[in-house]
Amino acid sequence: MLRRAKELRRALKGIEVDFSRAVRLCYARSASIFWMEPLAVAYPKSAEEVVRVVRACAELGVPITARGAGSSIAGQCLSRGLVLDFSRYMNETIEVDPEGRRAKVQPGGVLSRLNERLRPYGLFFPPDPSSADFCTVGGMAAVNSSGARFVRYGPTRRWVRSVKVVLSTGDVALIGREGWEASGKGAEILRTAEAVVERHRGTALKGAPKVAKNASGYALWEAAEKDSLLPLFIGSEGTLGVFIELELEVHPLPRRRACVFSLHRSAEGAAEAALR
Structure with a gap:
């Protein structure tokens, strides 16, 4: 893991990448119940930097996982490879x-x-x-x-x-x-x-x-x-x-909003009414 981290650090020189344990532990969690510590976290500022990251990781055999807010409850944004956090800079x-x-x-x-x-x-x-x-x-x-x-x-x-x-x-x-x-x-x-x-x-x-x-x-x-x-x-x-x-x-935008309360004899009936 240390060797791979050193290789990645060299390959991504000039791109904001954090290898610190404290940051990696922050990104080891999301809104899910799962835990997975990444190798590093990158914060790309442009499409060109994303291209550099993808090519470097492909060459080094490092998995990539893109991350937004980490709000999914299924753990899709967790990784043992490199996490790409788009929320810091590429958010316009x-x-x-x-x-x-x-x-x-x-x-x-x-x-x-x-x-x-x-x-x-x-x-x-x-x-x-x-x-x-x-x-x-x-x-x-x-x-x-x-x-x-x-x-x-x-x-x-x-x-x-x-x-x-x-x-x-x-x-x-x-x-x-x-x-x-x-x-x-x-x-x-x-x-x-x-x-x-x-x-x-x-x-x-x-x-x-x-x-x-x-x-x-x-x-x-x-x-x-x-x-x-x-x-x-x-x-x-x-x-x-x-x-x-x-x-x-x-x-x-909807011209108006309303709340409707209705009673149904079955879940199936409620679902059919909603679809109508």
Whole structure:
């Protein structure tokens, strides 16, 4: 472990990386019940630094785990390798386009702050996890978050128009609803992914979960249905690449809110009423 840490320190010279035990212990926990101490914690300030980190870790065989607010209760942000904390620097709302109803954000941007930025335009980003005050948009996309208003607005996957992602080779790819852009080995990876989706298209569509909400595994059925790799990346928990920018679809704020109290004879009846 010490040798690997020294190699990583040399490879990431100029990037803010903390190898101290105190910091590693802080990042050994999240909102989950699990504990896992990382090798180090990096705080990238730009897409270029993320590329450097990914390439260095690939060369040294060090696992990478992207982290937002650490608010997941399933422990996805814990790692024995290098933790990439996006919340310190890469946390800006890059652009808001009210007429096009879209926003570009960095992965460490907090959901509540994004909605504050959108509110003057009468817009908001609909997914509403209970951790909305501090969870990050990158983390939401990584786990395909939803929330109490899921029945009305659906999960995060529904609202992501495109992502810029650093693949395992260190190549940057832009993956959208209508296609993707990449070069070199990154393009080879994405062409291979498309071939896998095509090869298993029939099985994926036939086996699509018949549920309103599903955050388990890769959304292979949705990728096949929409002829897009984007659904695979949203909900992949960082296993397919590291998000460095997200383009989101945003929605007009509700004109009014109301609370309804109703009684039902069964849980099934209540669920059917909610879906209506």
